[in-house]
Structures are given as C-alpha cells and as structure tokens.
Amino acid sequence: MVGMRLFDSHCxxxxxxxxxxxxxxIARARDAGVASLMVVGIDDKSSQKAVRIAQSDNGIFASxxxxxxxxKECSDAILNQLRDLSEHPKVKAxxxxxxxxxxxxxxxxxxxKWFERQLEIALDLDLPVILHERDTRGRLMxxxxxxxxxGKDAVVHCFSGTAKELTAYIDADFYIGVTGILTxxxxxxxxxxxxxxxxKERLLVETDAPYLTPYPEKKHTRRNEPAFVKSVLxxxxxxxxxxxxxxxxxxxxxxCRLYRIVRxxxxx
Ligand SMILES: [Zn+2]
Ligand SMILES: [Zn+2]
Numbered sequence: 001m002v003g004m005r006l007f008d009s010h011c012x013x014x015x016x017x018x019x020x021x022x023x024x025x026i027a028r029a030r031d032a033g034v035a036s037l038m039v040v041g042i043d044d045k046s047s048q049k050a051v052r053i054a055q056s057d058n059g060i061f062a063s064x065x066x067x068x069x070x071x072k073e074c075s076d077a078i079l080n081q082l083r084d085l086s087e088h089p090k091v092k093a094x095x096x097x098x099x100x101x102x103x104x105x106x107x108x109x110x111x112x113k114w115f116e117r118q119l120e121i122a123l124d125l126d127l128p129v130i131l132h133e134r135d136t137r138g139r140l141m142x143x144x145x146x147x148x149x150x151g152k153d154a155v156v157h158c159f160s161g162t163a164k165e166l167t168a169y170i171d172a173d174f175y176i177g178v179t180g181i182l183t184x185x186x187x188x189x190x191x192x193x194x195x196x197x198x199x200k201e202r203l204l205v206e207t208d209a210p211y212l213t214p215y216p217e218k219k220h221t222r223r224n225e226p227a228f229v230k231s232v233l234x235x236x237x238x239x240x241x242x243x244x245x246x247x248x249x250x251x252x253x254x255x256c257r258l259y260r261i262v263r264x265x266x267x268x
Contacts, residue, residue, distance in 0.1 A: 010206035014049035032227035042067035054090035063093035094122035095130025128153035180214025
C-alpha cells in the first residue's frame with residue numbers, strides 16, 4: 001500500500017478545535033499521504049480564515065460561502081465580501097451552501113433565499129459549488145434544477161440522502177463526497193449499499209473534520225482530522241471491491257478536476 005496519494009476534499013481546519021495544533025495536524029496528514037486538502041468556509045469569518053490557512057501551504061486550498069445553518073446571519077454585504085475574497089488564487093470553490101432541514105438553525109425560507117443567491121453568484125463567477133443537504137426530501141434538487149446547476153461542477157458533500165436523491169445527483173453529473181459515516185457499522189449501512197451506484201469518475205473522499213471521525217480512529221479519539229481520510233478511502237475500496245491504490249488515484253484525479261487544480265508532477 002505504498003504511494004497512496006489522497007485529497008481530503010472537505011474539512012474545517014479553520015475550526016477552533018484545530019487552533020492549538022494545526023501544524024501538527026497538517027504534518028500528520030502529509031505523513032498519511034494526504035497531499036492536498038480543501039478548507040471549506042461556512043461564514044464570512046471562517047472563509048477568511050480558510051484563505052489564510054491555504055495561503056500558508058502549497059497543498060491547501062480554500063472555499064468561501066455561507067452554510068445553511070448560518071444563513072440567518074447572511075446579508076448582501078457579506079456575500080459581496082466573499083465575492084471579493086473569492087478572487088484570491090487559492091479559492092477554488094463556492095461553499096458550503098445548501099439546505100439543512102434536520103437541525104433547522106435557520107428558517108426554511110431564509111435558507112432557501114441565501115442558497116439561491118449564492119448559487120447565482122457561483123455560476124456568475126464560474127466556480128465549482130460545494131453542496132450541503134440534510135433531510136430536504138428533494139427540495140435541494142428542485143432548487144438546483146431551477147437555478148440551472150445540473151451539468152455544472154458541483155459536489156454533494158457528505159452524501160446522506162436516499163437512493164432516489166442519489167440517482168438525481170448522478171443524472172445531474174454531480175460529484176459525491178463520502179465521509180467517515182461509510183465506516184460506521186450501523187450509521188453507514190445505507191451508504192454502503194448505495195455507494196456502488198456512483199461511477200468511479202465522480203467519487204470524492206472527505207473527513208468533514210473535526211466532525212464525523214471514521215472507524216477505527218473513532219475508538220481512540222473524538223476529533224476528526226485530515227489524516228483519517230485514508231480510512232474512508234480504504235473502506236470505500238473494500239465496499240466497491242476495488243484496488244485501494246487505483247481508487248485513490250481516481251479519486252485524486254476527480255478532486256483536482258472538480259476544483260480545477262493543476263499540480264505539477266515531480267519529474268521521474
Ligand atoms: Zn456540510
Ligand atoms: Zn462541512
């Protein structure tokens with residue numbers, strides 16, 4: 001299993017949980033073969049911090065956006081700031097944006113308003129979109145369709161929907177982000193039965209760190225970190241009955257294609 005090159009396509013290294021030891025966390029990721037990672041913004045402050053972190057390291061990239069949980073704090077002024085911030089060369093996507101009808105930290109109408117507004121901006125800027133969806137029973141896809149998203153560059157991160165929703169995402173040619181939920185015995189069983197439906201060219205792996213620690217790391221630590229994305233990849237290979245190294249290469253290519261990252265290969 002030498003030479004697996006991994007990309008954590010979605011993590012929150014800007015989270016306060018990493019303030020005490022972010023350099024050690026990044027070093028452990030490198031040691032585990034995680035050559036690149038995407039730090040995903042959830043509001044104005046976190047997007048700014050994500051860009052600062054990305055600036056400090058070649059293999060780290062950032063996205064900007066306002067999460068559905070935080071949409072009640074969103075405003076046109078904040079989106080204008082994020083629009084300016086998105087011109088930074090390390091910003092490779094808009095997100096995470098979407099709808100979350102599970103936690104309901106913001107009312108539905110407010111979530112939908114700012115989701116649509118941000119989709120328009122992302123399309124206008126021609127940036128790939130990072131989508132968050134929880135329990136919307138098809139409403140997310142309805143809005144995506146009305147905004148012309150199918151066929152555009154987008155990832156449904158931490159996919160946790162139904163087979164019907166997955167089919168709609170596949171038809172829309174979206175990428176599917178797989179988290180450590182896949183590794184959990186009970187919570188992951190639906191996901192394990194559905195994930196073989198996704199073509200190898202549309203799979204991404206992610207930690208969503210500091211949340212969703214995969215097995216077996218979950219036995220020892222509560223906080224997730226980018227190094228643990230390797231456990232997600234290994235489980236994904238096992239579930240799909242694919243060679244881990246081949247799958248890791250494909251997932252790496254997928255992530256670079258989605259985020260339009262061109263990295264020079266070291267000469268042989
Ligand atoms: Zn999310
Ligand atoms: Zn996230």
